[in-house]
Amino acid sequence: MATCNLALIGFGRVNRALAELVDQRNDVLEKECGFRLRVVGVSDLHLGSVMSPNGIDPRALTRAGSEKGAFSKISGGHAAPRTEQVIKQTPSDIIEATYNDGESGQPAISHCQGVLAARRHVITTNKGPVALAASALQGLVKENDVAFEYEGSVISGTPVIRMAKTNLSGVGLNGFQGILNGTSNYVLDRMEEGLTFVDAVKAAQEMGFAEANPTANIEGREVRLKVVILANELLGASLKPADVKLCGISPITASDVEDAKKAGEKWKLVGSASRDEDGSVSAIVEAKRLERTHPLAEISGVTNAIAFQSDLLGTAKVTSPGAGRIETAFAIMADIIAIHRGRTASTKTGAA
Amino acid sequence: MATCNLALIGFGRVNRALAELVDQRNDVLEKECGFRLRVVGVSDLHLGSVMSPNGIDPRALTRAGSEKGAFSKISGGHAAPRTEQVIKQTPSDIIEATYNDGESGQPAISHCQGVLAARRHVITTNKGPVALAASALQGLVKENDVAFEYEGSVISGTPVIRMAKTNLSGVGLNGFQGILNGTSNYVLDRMEEGLTFVDAVKAAQEMGFAEANPTANIEGREVRLKVVILANELLGASLKPADVKLCGISPITASDVEDAKKAGEKWKLVGSASRDEDGSVSAIVEAKRLERTHPLAEISGVTNAIAFQSDLLGTAKVTSPGAGRIETAFAIMADIIAIHRGRTASTKTGAA
Numbered sequence: 001m002a003t004c005n006l007a008l009i010g011f012g013r014v015n016r017a018l019a020e021l022v023d024q025r026n027d028v029l030e031k032e033c034g035f036r037l038r039v040v041g042v043s044d045l046h047l048g049s050v051m052s053p054n055g056i057d058p059r060a061l062t063r064a065g066s067e068k069g070a071f072s073k074i075s076g077g078h079a080a081p082r083t084e085q086v087i088k089q090t091p092s093d094i095i096e097a098t099y100n101d102g103e104s105g106q107p108a109i110s111h112c113q114g115v116l117a118a119r120r121h122v123i124t125t126n127k128g129p130v131a132l133a134a135s136a137l138q139g140l141v142k143e144n145d146v147a148f149e150y151e152g153s154v155i156s157g158t159p160v161i162r163m164a165k166t167n168l169s170g171v172g173l174n175g176f177q178g179i180l181n182g183t184s185n186y187v188l189d190r191m192e193e194g195l196t197f198v199d200a201v202k203a204a205q206e207m208g209f210a211e212a213n214p215t216a217n218i219e220g221r222e223v224r225l226k227v228v229i230l231a232n233e234l235l236g237a238s239l240k241p242a243d244v245k246l247c248g249i250s251p252i253t254a255s256d257v258e259d260a261k262k263a264g265e266k267w268k269l270v271g272s273a274s275r276d277e278d279g280s281v282s283a284i285v286e287a288k289r290l291e292r293t294h295p296l297a298e299i300s301g302v303t304n305a306i307a308f309q310s311d312l313l314g315t316a317k318v319t320s321p322g323a324g325r326i327e328t329a330f331a332i333m334a335d336i337i338a339i340h341r342g343r344t345a346s347t348k349t350g351a352a
Numbered sequence: 353m354a355t356c357n358l359a360l361i362g363f364g365r366v367n368r369a370l371a372e373l374v375d376q377r378n379d380v381l382e383k384e385c386g387f388r389l390r391v392v393g394v395s396d397l398h399l400g401s402v403m404s405p406n407g408i409d410p411r412a413l414t415r416a417g418s419e420k421g422a423f424s425k426i427s428g429g430h431a432a433p434r435t436e437q438v439i440k441q442t443p444s445d446i447i448e449a450t451y452n453d454g455e456s457g458q459p460a461i462s463h464c465q466g467v468l469a470a471r472r473h474v475i476t477t478n479k480g481p482v483a484l485a486a487s488a489l490q491g492l493v494k495e496n497d498v499a500f501e502y503e504g505s506v507i508s509g510t511p512v513i514r515m516a517k518t519n520l521s522g523v524g525l526n527g528f529q530g531i532l533n534g535t536s537n538y539v540l541d542r543m544e545e546g547l548t549f550v551d552a553v554k555a556a557q558e559m560g561f562a563e564a565n566p567t568a569n570i571e572g573r574e575v576r577l578k579v580v581i582l583a584n585e586l587l588g589a590s591l592k593p594a595d596v597k598l599c600g601i602s603p604i605t606a607s608d609v610e611d612a613k614k615a616g617e618k619w620k621l622v623g624s625a626s627r628d629e630d631g632s633v634s635a636i637v638e639a640k641r642l643e644r645t646h647p648l649a650e651i652s653g654v655t656n657a658i659a660f661q662s663d664l665l666g667t668a669k670v671t672s673p674g675a676g677r678i679e680t681a682f683a684i685m686a687d688i689i690a691i692h693r694g695r696t697a698s699t700k701t702g703a704a
Contacts, residue, residue: 021664029522157665159519166518167511169689170381171682295671298650312373312682313509317671319647330523330664337521 002035004340005055007092007120009083009111010099011044014125014152016062017329018096023058033337041090045099047071049082053091087114094121094339096332097129098152103216105132116140116148123335125152125328127225131241134232147339152331154226155180155304158320159334164234164308172311173234175274177295180226182302182322183210183217184249184269189300191257192266197250209302209322219248220285223271227283230306231273237281239273247286264292268299274309354387356692357407359444359472361435361463362451363396366477366504368414369681370448375410385689393442397451399423401434405443435463439470446473446691448684455568457484468492468500475687477504477680479577483593486584499691504683506578507532507656510672511686516586516660524663525586527626529647532578534654534674535562535569536601536621541652543609544618549602561654571600572637575623579635582658583625589633591625599638616644620651626661 006022008015019039026036038055047064048071050056056074064070069079087095097111105128112129115122117140124130129137130150141148151159155178164173179185186209190200201218204210216222224244231237249269260267268290273283290297295307295317302322307315321327358374360367371391378388390407399416400423402408408426416422421431439447449463457480464481467474469492476482481489482502493500503511507530516525531537538561542552553570556562568574576596583589601621612619620642625635642649647659647669654674659667673679 025522025524028524032521157523158668162519163515167514167686169384170377170685171509172377172380312685313679314673316510316673319669319671321666321668327665333522333664334519 002340003038004035004336005038005040005091005093006336007041007043007086007090007095008039009043009086009095009097009115011042011047011061011064012099013325014098014328014332015042015096017325018332019058019061021326021329021333023062029333029337033340035340037336040092041086042071043081043083043086044071045081048077048079049086050074050077051082051086051090052076083111084114087111087118087120092120094123094336096123096125098124098126100126100128103128103221105129109133109137112137112148113140116144116146119144119146121147121149121339123149123152123332123339125150125156125331127153127222127229131225131228134229135238147342149335149339150229151335151338152328154229155306155320156323157327157330157334158304158318159331160306160318160320161230161233162334162338163318168308168310168313168316171313173308174311175272175309176230176234176306177270177272177309178223178226178230178304178306179268179296179299180223180271180304180306181217181220181269182304183214184220184223185299186210186302187218188249188252188257188267188269191252191254192261194254196254197252218250220246220269220271220287221248223269223285227271227273227285230271231281231283234308235273235275235281237273237283239281239283244283244285246284249287252287260289265289266292266297268296270296354692355390356387356688357390357392357443357445358688359393359395359438359442359447360391361395361438361447361449361467363394363399363413363416364451365677366450366680366684367394367448369677370684371410371413373678373681373685375414381685381689385692387692389688392444393438394423395433395435395438396423397433400429400431401438402426402429403434403438403442404428436466439463439466439472444472446475446688448475448477450476450478452478452480455480455573457481461485461489464489464500465492468496468498471496471498473499473501473691475501475684475691477502477508477683479505479574479581483577483580486581487590499694501687501691502581503687503690504680506581507658507670507672508675509679509682509686510656510670511683512658512670512672513582513585514686514690515670520660520662520665520668523665525660526663527624527661528582528586528658529622529624529661530575530578530582530656530658531620531648531651532575532623532656532658533569533572533621534656535566536572536575537651538562538654539570540601540604540609540619540621543604543606544613546606548606549604570602572598572621572623572639573600575621575637579623579625579637582623583633583635586660587625587627587633589625589635591633591635596635596637598636601639604639612641617641618644618649620648622648 071077423429424431
């Protein structure tokens, strides 16, 4: 029976959900994928740290309080974070390092660098390290012969990056259009029901769909990072966020929405990229009025969707639930499974 | 530079499209996947046969006429089919064997058996061998250490089987609902516009969406085979077609459609399966009235869609173009790529 040792840098809502999955779904994982997960270390700036080479009881983690230093109450735990020790001194195969603080991608980028330098596989669901530092990180990946996976950075649980890269190879992918932010899509839905922009944002906040400061969602900066990731990953571009034109939904007025409704159309915040005739890739994030028959027109509420355009399949579309904590934790699980399978293969190669 | 040698049993519209892809897209394939395709043999009951260990010019194949014995005009070709020689005497790595004659799955099943017994990988886009003979064929697969791939048997080009099996591992898949037949979906759409059932079927025939004898499509027997394949593949069931209850769209009247329309609902032919509490899988194909918010309600025309239900992701949906010849040929291409990647890995293992 194979065991995969996991360490977590940061213990917010997603990694807490991941600990729940370790607690509840190891039997399913073993049955479907042939291995079990064991958490061997956690470090969180606020909660503190726990390390155990034989595995930490996941239930002790999921039941930990949210007060400062809460991990000190777990057997073997400490009130202080010990990020470096968790990265270097636990027998971890894979380290999840999503924690970030704002839009700089830090400290997630440094954590990913530290993990790769320590020759451990790294997973992140944070857009920052992927959109802002992918090429530097990929250098470390090659140098240290490890993996860097980030399926959850785009539409959380639904593994679109891996699907497009593995199952659409050879299809001649030449662009995509997506509804990649549940908050702004929910706001536009509520405006169709007659709310003003300001009231619709308030409603999204009350529902827990928008943060106290919803600017990054509303202005499309969050979508822009996702578009950069998808364009670079799937279309071979080398875009930076500043290369992507940005027009968020805040200029949309109640009467704009009303006009569209009368014409049977819908306003949506669309992130898209396409390969031009000269082979270059251009990308944009913009609030657009879509005809009823547009593949993204019917995407409602906090649902996400990506329509892929290709030479051989025309338009194929994936629609999925938005960014829930369990869905995002599943993205990490999917990355772990992919690494596990990849590693199995490379172990065999190594033995040859 | 790796080359993959391909032989084709049957040369209907899909394999002709595949020959077009070999002609036009080998450079893309080499760039994206690291190998080129070469057709080394073709046998067709009507057109005849061609074999060449160094590769047949794909353009000679795509330009061949459709008259009986047309392959005799190609250099080295014969007016007679030579199925057994193509299977056993060409240096083929992979053989595509989709040709069938009716609903028995034959001769595609025998062809697949012959190919596997000759220790070649086999690909089919025919539902018959997969829905009716999968377990016998899987026995031959193990015995001969080769692959049996059939991504195109469900919704043609869009690789849903592989997506669900590889990228949704561990998600706790417990059911699916799909719109899996473009003909019946188109017929229902036209009935919403006011056509009678009979006129809507005629319209589908005129558009080339329905065959001269559209019974298998309209009655849902074609969808039933797809449901059997998906339930067995993705939910681990062992269903036979007779285990799946079937209620096609032919009993739906213009007034049924009108009633649904007034209520903001839509009639759809839905194929579904779910895992019950005792672990058993039940499946059904039925014309159903769907609420506007149902994930399949908005699927229009000849589009196909599958909504997957799972523990961790809720509902994730894939929408794709229907069964065009190029789309289906891409499914074969996707299978070839998967086999090529798998074989590379197993070659390495073998060397270990």
